[in-house]
Amino acid sequence: KQEVTQIPAALSVPEGENLVLNCSFTDSAIYNLQWFRQDPGKGLTSLLLIQSSQREQTSGRLNASLDKSSGRSTLYIAASQPGDSATYLCAVSDTAGGTSYGKLTFGQGTILTVHP
């Protein structure tokens, strides 16, 4: 059974700091890994998708890396801003024994607070 762990559970940083969020998964037979952010009481916003054959993906100030063999991914946020404050979730896609890849297994998330 796939399990996803995110460290740290919460992080508070001053504006402008670069930061790293960590995600680990127990079963390396994943199809892809996706990072999301969630604002309080809202749905999830997709940030980055990394296919299992890729090592990293970049979007603006965000960079996500994937080391499938060691079961780890990191999300790097450069020059953090107060608007980055949210919960960041990591999710992996696998077949769960079937042939469909729509099932995502989520970590518990990292609550990020960026203060001015």
Next chain:
Amino acid sequence: KAGVTQTPRYLIKTRGQQVTLSCSPISGHRSVSWYQQTPGQGLQFLFEYFSETQRNKGNFPGRFSGRQFSNSRSEMNVSTLELGDSALYLCASSFSNRGYEQYFGPGTRLTVT
């Protein structure tokens, strides 16, 4: 392009009742997945539909069911509601069931009293 829409956004029900939630995927997307989010358990997968067929199912009791229509819209139903069913129910759509990026709707907040 319009995003994933879910209706209703908020719902209050009494124990023992049943409820139906609706999800309209992004135009052109044919895969719809449902998730339950609670403070204690986090996000848990309910089921996935593609081409009107359930392709994957999470570890939830049979009171939770769903279906997908020919236009890819999906509904989930919860019968005999329990207090523990109070949660945010999220729907996600994807182009297909082959590992494409998933896009989430705003969710339906269900409160069972």
